[in-house]
Amino acid sequence: EEAPGHTARFLRLYALYLAGERRKDDQTLEESASLADSCPAHVANQQLKPIDAELRGLHERDALDGYALYLYAIVLKQLQRPAHAVDLLCAALHKEPTLWAAWLELAAACADRDAIARLALPEHWMKHFFYAHVCLELQQNSEAVTLYEGLATEFPASTYILAQLATAHYQLREFDEAQVRFEELLRADPYRLDNIDTYSNILYVSMLS
Incomplete structure (x- = not known):
């Protein structure tokens, strides 16, 4: 059952994301061991799409705070939607400019100074x-x-x-x-x-x- 409030939502969804990452890592190890010399198939975090579906609806209603926007960006990055992820990181920083994890994700997404110059960053x-x-x-x-x-x-x-x-x-x-x-x-x-x-x-x- 969903608890009310931005903080509770973020903690619930981030916990789901981390659980999916843990399961992905475990499954990758299991498949690597069973396939021996063969290359294991790509293993995905099974929580990404459910989190995406929930946050997408809230985002369309402009109901996400900075932390939820940051989490949404991480999810979209893993779903191979990097341009949208960058936009969400910028939006997250406008709401939470001291969220250093979002700044680091943004830096990792930009390959050169030209990409940095195109970002809509907060004046902070x-x-x-x-x-x-x-x-x-x-x-x-x-x-x-x-x-x-x-x-x-x-x-x-x-x-x-x-x-x-x-x-x-x-x-x-x-x-x-x-x-x-x-x-x-x-x-x-x-x-x-x-x-x-x-x-x-x-x-x-x-x-x-």
């Missing part, structure tokens, strides 16, 4: 984090450094920004500067595990030089 400070992330993903590292340094003046205690800056310097092969940034990061967050593989590579290169 989160957009600057998005642009910096996209630059780093597209290996436009000098621009990423500039953007993250600007963000660091607004969020000086952010270990996320510091880690992204260190990664950008690493990708620019500026290993000394990257090492300084990583050491600063570890002083601020000594139990951090994220990005430690990159720091390890820097230390290895430093030993060889």
Whole structure:
């Protein structure tokens, strides 16, 4: 039975989506084991179409909040409807501009800066984090450094920004500067595990030089 409210709907449908993903993974493993050397058939999340059907009707009535629009976009992406998924992600961000998961999905859906420029994004400070992330993903590292340094003046205690800056310097092969940034990061967050593989590579290169 459906519980009322946006939050309850999102949790119910997202739980169904995750259950479908779990079953898909289990079925893929089962088929891989049974087929041995043969290529297993494509296994789909069986919850995608029911979720699509429910959210489509609500979307047509403009009854979805930002989180439901985000979930709907994920579903449509897996149903091979990427253009509609991108539109829904933009709509989700207009309603929930701090929903970072939607920004990340949007970044993954855009292959170049031209695709980013065509997006109808909300005017919000989160957009600057998005642009910096996209630059780093597209290996436009000098621009990423500039953007993250600007963000660091607004969020000086952010270990996320510091880690992204260190990664950008690493990708620019500026290993000394990257090492300084990583050491600063570890002083601020000594139990951090994220990005430690990159720091390890820097230390290895430093030993060889």
